Amino acid sequence: MKLLEEKVLKEGIAVNENILKVDGFINHQADPVLMRAIGEDFANHFKNQGITKIVTIESSGIAPALMTAAAMGVPLLILKKSPSRVLNEDLYQTVVTSYTKGTSYELTLASRLLDERDHVLIIDDFLANGEAATGAVRLIRKAHATIAGIGILIEKAFQPGRAKLEEQGFCVYAQVRIGRLSKDVIELVSKEL
Numbered sequence: 001m002k003l004l005e006e007k008v009l010k011e012g013i014a015v016n017e018n019i020l021k022v023d024g025f026i027n028h029q030a031d032p033v034l035m036r037a038i039g040e041d042f043a044n045h046f047k048n049q050g051i052t053k054i055v056t057i058e059s060s061g062i063a064p065a066l067m068t069a070a071a072m073g074v075p076l077l078i079l080k081k082s083p084s085r086v087l088n089e090d091l092y093q094t095v096v097t098s099y100t101k102g103t104s105y106e107l108t109l110a111s112r113l114l115d116e117r118d119h120v121l122i123i124d125d126f127l128a129n130g131e132a133a134t135g136a137v138r139l140i141r142k143a144h145a146t147i148a149g150i151g152i153l154i155e156k157a158f159q160p161g162r163a164k165l166e167e168q169g170f171c172v173y174a175q176v177r178i179g180r181l182s183k184d185v186i187e188l189v190s191k192e193l
């Protein structure tokens with residue numbers, strides 16, 4: 001997606017060969033015009049597939065996922081990293097290791113919010129090792145819902161996330177694919193003509 005590619009190249013900060021900072025336009029400060037365009041692009045890519053809900057993981061995926069949900073006219077379901085036990089609800093839970101923090105968290109979904117009638121699209125900001133998306137898949141399967149595909153804003157194509165998800169048969173669509181990072185250098189995956 002051209003608009004996001006331009007933004008990443010202009011305003012993304014390559015911290016080292018593994019980490020890209022996008023906190024000026026996605027996950028600390030969010031650009032609403034860009035978020036709307038991102039949502040429309042995902043909605044267009046995954047149209048006519050009978051999607052009933054968008055699923056994302058708090059918190060960085062929420063802005064683009066909400067815009068995708070608005071463009072598709074379906075609800076957004078936010079998987080929580082720290083469960084609220086106040087209502088003592090029935091929960092589905094699975095442990096996920098955070099790529100950026102190196103720590104683990106318990107991804108949580110209230111069981112009443114998803115069931116076998118749902119066909120969902122997973123949206124997340126980054127794809128690195130595929131841990132977050134695979135955790136989301138495990139929870140969605142616990143609810144017996146089905147998965148239309150996985151939409152990612154920024155894929156680090158030199159890391160194994162895509163292969164891990166495609167091996168499981170998922171359709172992965174990334175709006176920006178990064179081929180290489182090093183300090184202050186961002187290279188996109190070159191596109192075939």
Ligand code: 5GP
Binds near residue numbers: 019022098126130
């Ligand atoms: P994965 O689970 O695929 O290994 O990593 C994806 C998650 O880690 C994303 O939800 C994102 O929050 C975080 N992440 C992975 N790589 C990066 C990165 O280069 N920059 C930022 N800002 N977050 C990242």
